[in-house]
Amino acid sequence: MKIKKSYGYSWSEGKKQAAPEGKTPSEGRKGTAVFLIAAALVGIVVISVAAFGPLEENQPPVSIPQTQPQPVPQDPPSLQNQQTPSSTNTPAVIHGYSKDELLGKINPKKNGAFMKIESKYTSKTDIYMRADAYASFVKMAAAAKKDGIELTIVSAFRSFADQKGIWELKWNGGKTVAGKNLAKEVADPVERAKYILLFSSMPGTSRHHWGTDIDLNSLENSYFADGQGKKVYDWLVKHAAEYGYYQPYTPKPETRTDGYEEEKWHWSYLPAAKPMLSAYMKEIGYSDLNGFLGWETAAKIKVIEKYVMGINKSCLP
Ligand SMILES: [Zn+2]
Numbered sequence: 001m002k003i004k005k006s007y008g009y010s011w012s013e014g015k016k017q018a019a020p021e022g023k024t025p026s027e028g029r030k031g032t033a034v035f036l037i038a039a040a041l042v043g044i045v046v047i048s049v050a051a052f053g054p055l056e057e058n059q060p061p062v063s064i065p066q067t068q069p070q071p072v073p074q075d076p077p078s079l080q081n082q083q084t085p086s087s088t089n090t091p092a093v094i095h096g097y098s099k100d101e102l103l104g105k106i107n108p109k110k111n112g113a114f115m116k117i118e119s120k121y122t123s124k125t126d127i128y129m130r131a132d133a134y135a136s137f138v139k140m141a142a143a144a145k146k147d148g149i150e151l152t153i154v155s156a157f158r159s160f161a162d163q164k165g166i167w168e169l170k171w172n173g174g175k176t177v178a179g180k181n182l183a184k185e186v187a188d189p190v191e192r193a194k195y196i197l198l199f200s201s202m203p204g205t206s207r208h209h210w211g212t213d214i215d216l217n218s219l220e221n222s223y224f225a226d227g228q229g230k231k232v233y234d235w236l237v238k239h240a241a242e243y244g245y246y247q248p249y250t251p252k253p254e255t256r257t258d259g260y261e262e263e264k265w266h267w268s269y270l271p272a273a274k275p276m277l278s279a280y281m282k283e284i285g286y287s288d289l290n291g292f293l294g295w296e297t298a299a300k301i302k303v304i305e306k307y308v309m310g311i312n313k314s315c316l317p
Pocket of ligand 1: 155208213214215265266267
């Protein structure tokens, strides 16, 4: 309060009086005295600023155009993502996620934004997703059921550690990729990483880290090509957007040039995922991608630009 007061005076009253006309000696002396008082007050302000930090944190004395980002309201996690796709560029949300949330370094069992998926909706046990994405999925599944379509979640949130396990198993040759033991057959680290990226995300870059994305029914495009699988896919293409769900990995090169191959099973709840991608693009850099075998290839491959952002353009923020 003290800083505000003195600063306000020096700018308003003090400044006016500090520019005397000085026609008579008495006026001149009076003016000089006022000037000295004003100068002293400015000095106090300068010292106060040096001691207590920048004045921007206090009320500014004059109206300055507010170009700085406004403080992010600290909503409870369950309210953070209640946005429609059309309003997902709101800056307030962009900084609402920690690096750990964006990199999947959280425990969904202990995070209030997440919910456990009921067994009737999933073939897995103990899997989680964001509460808002889940609530919308439940509505979508009910609508699909009325049309004779069963939607089953086969994957949802995956942690950094989960993804590291998948990635390193392939990196070490514990699991073959396209029939190759990468540890034995692909010596060049960048080439080896690119092989894995045909089918799996690098740890720290998966949309599954966010809890906003789900895999439905099957992990094979062929399942969705005919029969019941085709009915499921056609229903999703027609109706998923009504529930905020979109397919980020659409066919290449028709809809995008970079990134993973088409995934007809992967659906993203954009009201939550778009703000998270915005935050990711601002907050996460290559210095954040480490702690797994082959991490040093991330920057060389430009995995953020080509894979994280290599999605259907309509899914970009
Ligand atoms: Zn997926």
